[in-house]
Amino acid sequence: xxxxxxxxxxxxxxxxxxxxxxxxxxxxxxxxxxxxxxxxxxxxxxxxxxxxxxxxxxxxxxxxxxxxxxxxxxxxxxxxxxxxxxxxxxxxxxxxxxxxxxxxxxxxxxxxxx
Amino acid sequence: xxxxxxxxxxxxxxxxxxxxxxxxxxxxxxxxxxxxxxxxxxxxxxxxxxxxxxxxxxxxxxxxxxxxxxxxxxxxxxxxxxxxxxxxxxxxxxxxxxxxxxxxxxxxxx
Numbered sequence: 001x002x003x004x005x006x007x008x009x010x011x012x013x014x015x016x017x018x019x020x021x022x023x024x025x026x027x028x029x030x031x032x033x034x035x036x037x038x039x040x041x042x043x044x045x046x047x048x049x050x051x052x053x054x055x056x057x058x059x060x061x062x063x064x065x066x067x068x069x070x071x072x073x074x075x076x077x078x079x080x081x082x083x084x085x086x087x088x089x090x091x092x093x094x095x096x097x098x099x100x101x102x103x104x105x106x107x108x109x110x111x112x113x114x
Numbered sequence: 115x116x117x118x119x120x121x122x123x124x125x126x127x128x129x130x131x132x133x134x135x136x137x138x139x140x141x142x143x144x145x146x147x148x149x150x151x152x153x154x155x156x157x158x159x160x161x162x163x164x165x166x167x168x169x170x171x172x173x174x175x176x177x178x179x180x181x182x183x184x185x186x187x188x189x190x191x192x193x194x195x196x197x198x199x200x201x202x203x204x205x206x207x208x209x210x211x212x213x214x215x216x217x218x219x220x221x222x223x224x
Contacts, residue, residue, distance in 0.1 A: 004157075006157075033212065035212075035214075042214060042215075042216050042217070043203065043205075043214040044214075045211055045212055045213070048210060048211075055210055056209075056210050056211050058211075088155075090157055090158065092158075100146075100163060100165070101145060101146050101163065101165070101207060102146075102148065102160055102163045103148060103158075103160065103205075103212065104160060105150070105157040105158040105159070105160075106157050107156060107157040108156070108157045110155070
């Protein structure tokens with residue numbers, strides 16, 4: 001059974017650009033959540049999607065947005081990139097037939113903003 | 115607002131030692147608590163999940179306990195090995211939101 005897949009794994013952008021990250025959940029999982037990890041702030045919750053609807057949102061500016069498609073794949077977008085957006089972005093999926101609430105994470109997308 | 119704290123922030127032990135990692139949370143109205151392992155530059159690997167109605171979970175050399183009333187969880191690692199070196203994170207789920215602790219960086223020396 002394939003795990004959570006995130007693409008791209010690494011990317012470099014410059015200030016002011018925008019970026020889109022993709023997450024494919026484990027087959028059968030309907031919930032996808034996104035997190036930002038930085039050395040200074042640790043792991044912070046961005047948002048969570050379930051059945052194409054955003055259920056929860058963390059305390060991030062409107063430049064951070066996301067969406068979920070009918071096949072449960074999710075994308076997050078960051079517009080007008082700032083240096084402080086450099087981070088490891090992780091997505092996790094949960095749900096499925098035996099929904100215990102256990103989260104399964106992808107390897108992450110490492111974003112560097114120059 | 116839920117706050118999760120992990121102590122110690124870093125730990126170095128010789129191979130073979132039994133060790134305990136601590137996690138505390140401020141709001142006891144949690145749905146579950148999960149322990150993860152993270153290797154440098156990698157994603158998170160789920161180790162143990164404890165539902166709010168449970169007191170402990172075990173997997174191999176790992177045992178996690180949960181005391182909701184005191185807002186604490188511990189992760190016990192028996193007979194530590196160099197391959198256990200990683201950052202260990204606990205996270206609590208409450209109201210469909212997940213809050214992480216800052217992690218404990220573990221180094222097991224051969």
